[in-house]
Amino acid sequence: MAVDYKKMGATAMILYNIAGKEDNLVFNAKDRSEVAPIPIVYITKATATQYLKDASASIDLKMKVEIGKKFRTGHNVVGYIDNGAANTVVLGAHFDHLGFGEDGNSMLRTSEKLIHNGADDNASGTAALLELARLLKASKSKTSNYLFIAFSAEELGLNGSKYYTENPTIDLKSVNYMINMDMVGRLNDSTKALTVGGYGTSPVWGKLVNPGNKSYFVIKTDSSGTGPSDHTSFYRKDIPVLFFFTGLHTDYHRPSDDAEKVNYIGEMRIIQYIQSIINGVNAEKSKLAFTKTRETQTTTSARFSVSLGVMPDYTYTGAGMRLDGISDGKAAQKAGLKAGDIITAIGPHGVSSVEGYMQALGKFKKGDKTTVKYKRGDTSGEVEVQF
Known part of the structure; x- marks a missing residue:
């Protein structure tokens, strides 16, 4: 209405x-x-x-509406195994989910108030993190230190991991690489498909991730160091990353993502596989080289038919949507937009937040042309884009 x-x-x-x-x-x-x-x-x-005694009369009414910010506090949970080594390996998984879906990120299309348990997304990754902590603590290898982080507020925009990389508990220069586990609980026993992202962030991954195609899994590699999960925050600090993911499913971001659907044996195999990669890096006995990769869009293509090719800065609290990253060769870069720009409108649709940006994108289809209004420092501008 x-x-x-x-x-x-x-x-x-x-x-x-x-x-x-x-x-x-x-x-x-x-x-x-x-x-x-x-x-x-x-x-x-x-x-x-x-x-309002006379419903047919016109009334000159002035109102002052004050809208306050809604603050919530998230907590990252951090553990550390100090082996006295020169380099540290970061292992992470987000432990937050959607609650009742009141932030607008549920895929449930009814107004029912149902709890979203998030067994795969991401209790599976959190369980893998805890098990790897146990295994690495018991390991005889002391080549690396290990930092374990359970991230909060990932579902609201990688807030927990971004905060950690801006306020680290150790010197990030000592970090050798970061492993992120997000949705590793739905391995298909028929296809054995496992996606490993960040493959291109270090030359070493080429010989460790799937040597000779002899893995139990059917490995699908994604070279990009960015994506819609917490490894992105570490990649942006020039740290090699790997991201493990068993794929989307019909229960994604729905109340039906429950524990009885998790493939526990499959997840244990993934944990063992990750440990074998860690052991392989330890055998190298040197710090990994970092390689910059292409950018990937962080929103799921299922929600929109078009994309600007940008990464929103989910931590920005001002009016508009600030850009945290720009994908090469996409509409935003072609139009001249830069990281740090604040989008205020797409065509006739005002953009006051990330949510507003997403709503505006939903109004366009591939091939459409429109304008994007933005702020850059103290100046404002407008560019033409084609989706």
Whole structure:
């Protein structure tokens, strides 16, 4: 309703009670309704009686709406095995999920208030992290130190891992490489398909990830060091990364992602495989060389038919959407946009946040041309883009 009224020129919407019921509405913080494009104000029956006696009359009404920021605190959980080595290996997995889906990131298309347990995404990665901590603690090899991080707020935009790389507990120059495990619980026993991202971030991965194609798994490698998970934050600090992933499924970001669907034996094989790679790097006895790779889009292609080829800065709290990265050869780079620019509009659609950016993208299809308004420092600009 609010969307239709905005199209008609409305700048706000006022609701009031004309029935005999009492005004006892309660704000529901778990509400999964779509965010309205204009302010919606509910006034009590007493206020309506005072100011809106004549429903047919025009009224000059001035309102001041104050919108406060909603703060939430996340906690990364960090553990460290100090073997007195020169280099440290970081192993990570995010342990947050979607709650009731109230942040708009659920794939559930009904308004039901259902808990999203996230057994694969990402209790599976968290369990792998804990098991690798146990195995590496018991290992006789002391070639590396090991830093284990369970990241918070990944689902809200890699916030936990980005915060850690900006506020590390160790010198990041001592980090040899980072391994990220996100959704490793749904190995298909028929295909044995396992995606390993970050393959191109160091020359060493070529001989360790799938030597001679003799792995139990059917390995699909992705050279890029970026993607929609926490390894991206470490790649942006010029650290080689590997990302392990068994693939999307119909339970992704839905309440049906439950524990009985996890392939536990398959996950144990993945853990053993990761440990073998760690042992292989330890045998090298030297720090890995870092290689810069292509960028990948961080949003799933299933949600949009077009892309600008940008990585949003999910930690930005100002108006608009700030760009954290630009993919080579994509629409944004071709138009001249740069990392640090703040997008404020795409065509006629204003962009006040990452969510607004995503809503705007959904209005376009491949081949469409439009304009993008942005801010760069103290200046504003507008460029043409073609999807």
